[in-house]
Amino acid sequence: MPIFSVYIINRAGGLIYQMDHHQPKTEVEKTFSFPLELQLKIVDERVVVAFGQRDGIKVGHTILAINGDAVHGRKLEDGRDILEVIANSENYPIAIKFGRPKLSTNERIMLASMFHSLYAIGSQLSPEQKSSGIQLLETDGFKLHCFQTLSGIKLIVLADPKQSGIENLLKKIYELYSDYALKNPFYSIDMPIRCELFDKNLQGLLDSYERSGFYSQGM
Amino acid sequence: MTIYNMYIFDRNGTCLFYQEWQRNKNSGMPQEEEFKLMYGLIFSIKSFISRMSPVDFYSNSKDGFTSFNTNYYKLHFFETPSGLKFVLNTSLNVDSLRDSLQYIYNSIYVEYVVKNPLCSLNSAIKSEIFKEKIDTYIRGLPAF
Numbered sequence: 001m002p003i004f005s006v007y008i009i010n011r012a013g014g015l016i017y018q019m020d021h022h023q024p025k026t027e028v029e030k031t032f033s034f035p036l037e038l039q040l041k042i043v044d045e046r047v048v049v050a051f052g053q054r055d056g057i058k059v060g061h062t063i064l065a066i067n068g069d070a071v072h073g074r075k076l077e078d079g080r081d082i083l084e085v086i087a088n089s090e091n092y093p094i095a096i097k098f099g100r101p102k103l104s105t106n107e108r109i110m111l112a113s114m115f116h117s118l119y120a121i122g123s124q125l126s127p128e129q130k131s132s133g134i135q136l137l138e139t140d141g142f143k144l145h146c147f148q149t150l151s152g153i154k155l156i157v158l159a160d161p162k163q164s165g166i167e168n169l170l171k172k173i174y175e176l177y178s179d180y181a182l183k184n185p186f187y188s189i190d191m192p193i194r195c196e197l198f199d200k201n202l203q204g205l206l207d208s209y210e211r212s213g214f215y216s217q218g219m
Numbered sequence: 220m221t222i223y224n225m226y227i228f229d230r231n232g233t234c235l236f237y238q239e240w241q242r243n244k245n246s247g248m249p250q251e252e253e254f255k256l257m258y259g260l261i262f263s264i265k266s267f268i269s270r271m272s273p274v275d276f277y278s279n280s281k282d283g284f285t286s287f288n289t290n291y292y293k294l295h296f297f298e299t300p301s302g303l304k305f306v307l308n309t310s311l312n313v314d315s316l317r318d319s320l321q322y323i324y325n326s327i328y329v330e331y332v333v334k335n336p337l338c339s340l341n342s343a344i345k346s347e348i349f350k351e352k353i354d355t356y357i358r359g360l361p362a363f
């Protein structure tokens with residue numbers, strides 16, 4: 001039962017901590033001959049598969065590497081444009097690696113502030129008095145659990161839909177936050193958390209949680 | 220268990236249908252504005268999920284979003300392949316209503332709106348029989 005990642009958002013919607021714990025492997029490498037059967041398009045300066053799902057390559061996957069050379073945006077490391085490389089029959093056979101793109105720090109900051117506003121709108125559209133914002137977001141592939149502390153900090157855990165007891169985990173993370181970030185004299189409130197002890201303890205907590213399926217008080 | 224209200228949106232974000240059964244708080248804005256805000260919320264959540272997701276979604280569902288909970292209500296969401304969106308707000312103790320929303324689409328929307336030559340497909344649904352059928356169906360649900 002994997003726990004995918006943990007995010008901490010401050011009162012203003014800024015991302016102050018992020019940790020990836022378990023990243024499912026989605027990369028697929030395949031050698032193609034000319035012409036390429038896949039339809040590609042450019043989304044957010046990335047080359048994305050638009051049509052032609054096959055052999056584990058899914059629509060929405062981006063190109064991560066060509067012949068082992070990592071891709072940056074829509075260009076290869078040596079500055080050649082990917083679409084031109086793929087269109088040129090002299091480059092074939094060609095090995096292309098596809099996968100879900102890894103989020104950049106900027107994207108994570110953007111998504112964190114996006115969630116901050118979704119949380120507020122969720123509370124505004126409530127049909128019932130005094131509702132909070134989104135606490136649990138369910139999708140087919142994962143569940144997002146959010147716990148807002150009294151001081152307005154949001155702790156977010158992305159976990160497998162079958163993982164139970166995340167509410168307790170969120171409280172434990174809050175405990176670690178108060179113990180290792182807030183009590184650290186070098187930490188200033190609402191600023192990014194850079195505390196080795198916090199990292200270490202959070203890692204340990206997530207590991208033990210995943211192993212046992214739930215966290216026992218006595219650990 | 221309570222069912223609060225229901226929205227149906229078309230693929231362009233027009234609110235085709237709105238019905239409320241029990242609503243204890245208004246959003247404090249004109250209804251038109253509220254529809255836009257609700258559509259915006261759904262749209263943003265979908266985009267948020269598709270970027271945030273660590274896993275690929277199965278190809279049979281249009282996208283992964285099914286519901287969200289706050290401490291007082293639960294929002295159920297169902298989208299057809301043609302982009303029609305069904306949103307239903309209930310209390311927290313209700314299980315997934317995806318099948319019920321699918322039924323509303325299959326057996327009420329298709330029967331009484333799509334097959335009704337007098338109903339236009341991309342403006343608000345005025346059909347009385349559609350309204351009545353939805354009302355009867357929702358009131359008959361165990362979750363009501």
